[in-house]
Amino acid sequence: xxxxxxxxxxxxMNKDISCTALVQEKLDLLKQNTNNTVNTLLDTxxxxxxxxxxxxxxxxxxxxxxxxxxxxxxxxxxxxxxYTTASSDLLKNYKSAYTATAIQKLLDAxxxxxxKENCDSFGHGSSSENTIFGAVKNAINPDLVGGGSSGGSAVxxxxxxxxxxxxxxxGGSVRQPAGYNNVYGLxxxxxxxxxxxxxxxxxxTDCVGPIAKSIEDIRIVLNIMSGxxxxxxxxxxxxxxxxxxxxxSENIKTVGYFKNFIETDAIDADIKSDFLATIExxxxxxxxxxxxxxxxxxxxxxxxxxxxxxxxxxxxxxxDGTNYGNRIEGDNLKETYSVTxxxxxxxxxxxxxxxxxxxxxxxxxxxxxxxxxxxxxxISENFEKDFEEVDIIISPVTPSTPPKIGDSLKDPHAMxxxxxxTVGFSLGQLPTLTVPQGTATxxxxxxxxxxxxxxxxxxxxxxxxx
Amino acid sequence: xxxxxxVDVLSSIKGAQPSEAVNKLFEVIKKANTTNNNAFNNHNNxxxxxxxxxxxxxxxSATEKQIIIENFPKEKNGYLVVxxxxxx
Numbered sequence: 001x002x003x004x005x006x007x008x009x010x011x012x013m014n015k016d017i018s019c020t021a022l023v024q025e026k027l028d029l030l031k032q033n034t035n036n037t038v039n040t041l042l043d044t045x046x047x048x049x050x051x052x053x054x055x056x057x058x059x060x061x062x063x064x065x066x067x068x069x070x071x072x073x074x075x076x077x078x079x080x081x082x083y084t085t086a087s088s089d090l091l092k093n094y095k096s097a098y099t100a101t102a103i104q105k106l107l108d109a110x111x112x113x114x115x116k117e118n119c120d121s122f123g124h125g126s127s128s129e130n131t132i133f134g135a136v137k138n139a140i141n142p143d144l145v146g147g148g149s150s151g152g153s154a155v156x157x158x159x160x161x162x163x164x165x166x167x168x169x170x171g172g173s174v175r176q177p178a179g180y181n182n183v184y185g186l187x188x189x190x191x192x193x194x195x196x197x198x199x200x201x202x203x204x205t206d207c208v209g210p211i212a213k214s215i216e217d218i219r220i221v222l223n224i225m226s227g228x229x230x231x232x233x234x235x236x237x238x239x240x241x242x243x244x245x246x247x248x249s250e251n252i253k254t255v256g257y258f259k260n261f262i263e264t265d266a267i268d269a270d271i272k273s274d275f276l277a278t279i280e281x282x283x284x285x286x287x288x289x290x291x292x293x294x295x296x297x298x299x300x301x302x303x304x305x306x307x308x309x310x311x312x313x314x315x316x317x318x319x320d321g322t323n324y325g326n327r328i329e330g331d332n333l334k335e336t337y338s339v340t341x342x343x344x345x346x347x348x349x350x351x352x353x354x355x356x357x358x359x360x361x362x363x364x365x366x367x368x369x370x371x372x373x374x375x376x377x378x379i380s381e382n383f384e385k386d387f388e389e390v391d392i393i394i395s396p397v398t399p400s401t402p403p404k405i406g407d408s409l410k411d412p413h414a415m416x417x418x419x420x421x422t423v424g425f426s427l428g429q430l431p432t433l434t435v436p437q438g439t440a441t442x443x444x445x446x447x448x449x450x451x452x453x454x455x456x457x458x459x460x461x462x463x464x465x466x
Numbered sequence: 467x468x469x470x471x472x473v474d475v476l477s478s479i480k481g482a483q484p485s486e487a488v489n490k491l492f493e494v495i496k497k498a499n500t501t502n503n504n505a506f507n508n509h510n511n512x513x514x515x516x517x518x519x520x521x522x523x524x525x526x527s528a529t530e531k532q533i534i535i536e537n538f539p540k541e542k543n544g545y546l547v548v549x550x551x552x553x554x
Contacts, residue, residue, distance in 0.1 A: 096533070302495050381501075
């Protein structure tokens, strides 16, 4: 699909539609939707902003490319004055005091926020069922999960309720729901976009990521949100990616894939055969394809979850009902903390917090946490060696098609293993894009750190190739 | 007080127990082979000391302060009410 942002921008400029009518139409769709994608509608704010855009156009003023474009925000981003619940009981009445840097940049560019979107609570999940707002239903088949944790965001884009949405990706939470709902979802290089105002899950892999229906829209939104931010010391300055540069793939000579992702019984037979067929089409275009060695899926998943749980146990320790959140009073301070946390965290969040505290406790930390960090280093080194040999790595997004609603909650370990193909790239902090092509749940395109441009370039090439 | 803290105390979650699903992950880590024993080589995420933000106090806006107060779980005359601490 071509760029919706450019198309709507032209329609607004030509006065074919008014911004107010556009925003109202999307708000109505969101309000009536039965996929459980909405935590809070930002209707008053959105309509006020739309009226201002219409007034500018009526005055003959020019508007920016993103001005008047309606978008959605995963409910883990701070937007001043709006509820930011993380889909949790603990924060169901929590109001953001400030606005996340990435979202502020979009607001400054004139984009219009419509909705805070349903997701797994605190990002803890791969199905968007771990939420107090009801399981998110898949855009293509509502009996299936919407994917997670940014499920509401991916479904809203797929259903055209938002033009683009901003998800958050810690271990695959943008890429997997994008794959499950046949849209594009980018996890940029870690640090390219500021995490300030994104509720922390695992700080060393948390990334802000756009979800949209075209590569061009991903490019536009990525450029706006990127950049150094003094409020997030892990950010770095990056140059804008131009439309022209990513339209040609001439310097992509070699593509790799991990053979152990494909040569396993854990992968769905159709996903495997479709992936291999894609490899053949790439070869037919004269690109060399190399099969690469990589870590076992179990090692990747275990390393990721061990470190992510340690980080989330630490990050969520602040949520004790003292300064904000749904405090439940106990007999004394410690009792208040523990009743508040016991009653307000979901089973999955508690499982991860407890796991994280196990990891960090004396006696365990050397054997598990430090070894996990060591494995992460080994994984990163492996990537560095791979990118000396290949320009791009492609892989399936998931080993299987989306599960039925209800199935993931029954078997948490199976849910963790379903993240096998996404978590490695998170640990490596690499730019990875899901494209809705190649297999039933799409393909991931990965390049070396800071080379987000090459990822988009190869996506354009694939769009025309398969 | 015992020197050994159980996960329910560490996590401030009543009755919390280690879970089987998570223990399976830890078993994989314990058995994994790593190529070196130095956990802190060149892939750490520490921020460069040459690039720190300015050490200045930035006052929050009136709106921000107002929302922070609105978020207080219990409030009295504009102050946050907290549980009393009982010494053990």
